[in-house]
Amino acid sequence: MDSKVVERGALENEKETPQEQEQEQVVNPWEVAAKDGGKIDYDKLIEKFGCQRLDPSLIDRVERLTSRRAHVFLRRGVFFAHRDFNEILNAYERGEKFYLYTGRGPSSEALHLGHLIPFMFTQYLQEAFKVPLVIQLTDDEKFLWKNLTVEESRRLARENAKDIIACGFDIRRTFIFSDFDYVGGAFYRNMVEISKRVTCNQVVGIFGFIGEDHIGKYSFPPVQAAPSFPSSFPHLFSGKDNLRCLIPCAIDQDPYFRMTRDVAPRIGYHKPALIESLFFPALQGETGKMSASDPNSAIYVTDSEKVIKNKINKYAFSGGQDSIEKHRQLGANLEVDIPIKYLSFFLEDDAELEHTKKEYGSGRMLTGEVKQRLIEVLTKLVERHRRARAAVTDEMVDAFMAVRPLPNMFN
């Protein structure tokens, strides 16, 4: 099926009533729930949303265009779906650059590994393609949806900015902004242009808003849509209305950008392209939920080596068998094993991962060994992040967030 037809179809699907959606899995920016407490069916999701699978030929193309090995998240299928990524690559091949847009809803100070994933990937994209990046901190969204004051959400935005900066973005081509500080001027003009092209029924269909929801919620989606258009950043992209936008994000953000892509041609801009990731599983398994209220459901960037060791050993759901004899005989169930899943996200060495999966799956390697290796890998990651985070000063945050020109952002 032509991708445009599929996409149109997905937008039509959104007119389903909430009752019909209950039997299905639920995936939107505020809720992710599998059917019957099982696993998320990504194939169904791609079908329902109308996006495309990222096939290996695209990954090869990326390697050729960037002259370097594809990021581990691409190789392992963590970023697995896209919209118009091939268009971005086509344009890039012709010498037409693009800019990156990603963001975070700063709801808490504690960031876990799952939060870092889109940023780690975006940093790679920035470095590999040598393109500018805008990062939106939706402090207004968190204020509207959570029990936070405006001051608190603004403060959290700045704190989260530090963790984001620690992912190693190039300060010479990166603009970080918080909605409460930046919305206005050209950005606001685009927001209003977008709002005029989206009906109440559409947002109800896409986001599940109800009559009792306050109007802040209804008016928020254009805020997250606006950064997809270069004219929202006159200090950066003035005169470059033709510049394309690529949005790396987790797949639950897709609804925002389906809406945005629908509006884009009507206001004279390219549709933003997307490259989307799976959800990062909770420690207790795919069916579990990572939640801020349960610190043992995730590894946080502030966890010490000891804490990481304890969490992995005690709470990481194992696909290994109950007894050593049984394990040697049957091998581990790699489908549900969390340490193997985590390793596939973070262990760079393809050969080592393959070997580990083979040995563990056949029962020759025990859970303890796999967990030990994971602890090593995660500790190194978290240490590096902490070190980088410690070097980020308030002055540095000010510099990243300053409305300033970024000369040479495409060099």
Add this chain to the structure above:
Amino acid sequence: MGFSKEQFLARLQELQIEFSQYEHPVVMTVEDQAKYVGNSEGGLSKNLFLKDKKNRFYIVSALADTKVDLKVLSQRLGLGKGGLRMAPEEALGEVLQVPLGSVTPFALVNDSARNVSLLLDQGFKGQEHCLFHPLSNDMTISLNVCELDKFLRSIGRDSSYVDLEANPPVGKDNPPDLAALVPSDSIVLPDLPEKAASLQAPPKAHVVSDNKSTDTTAKATEPSRKVKNVKDKPVNSVQPSSSFKDVGQFVEEILDKTSALLLSEITEESIKQHGQQLGVVVSNCIRERLASELKTDTTLYMQTAYTEGFHVARKMFQSTDTHHQFRCL
């Protein structure tokens, strides 16, 4: 040429400094020294000759019973947790110009030691007399702490008495309390390998089994001992923000990491395994293992530099009120 014991004693007399002297056989440890002069009324001293990562040297002179924790001292001086270590034997000769086993505050009389910082145990002040070597460990002199101060003044030095056993917290709100005692200049020694530090003779406080470290067996075991030291090295906890502003420190850290990895990869086993190819193997290993860490560090360095530049520019524009041209229009 450094002062000889005789020249030094003559100098003390010229300055009319009161002291008593005791000759005895050469002693390498405080315990041995105590056998000969322990019954005289005086506090025996133990003297440590130390150096930090930036080639700055220190003498820590303390009562024999005072507990000296190098890790704590290192932090109090603002050198981070593992910043202080025993100075190599060569430095003893080059900088202090005294023989092994003779570290003493009096070594500061030599011009070569002008940049060495002296930390004195405040416990000395409570003693009638204190016992030190007069540049040579075949004699001990006993003098009152005021006389020591008098001598130090004569060579243009301040006496810095420190509570060496104190362990104050050091952090964001608690700056290192001994930071002022860090020398402003480093001393670069001719041809001095960093790693000799692991082999040099232990301070007087310990019993020395092999103090003449020039024999070949000791040197042959050097690589594996170095490797052990390097592997046991505690996690690098240098305050990140300062190294990302200081080119020298930044480069030093890169070289530290690289040489640590290099040394850990060159073992008897790996030499046997790779022979002539070891260079290529180690080189690839270094590249693979350090690339991402060095990238992170360098990115931070660049971000810090940019941030500084940005703030300078902002200040410039604030005063002329043209900053509004950059606002979102």
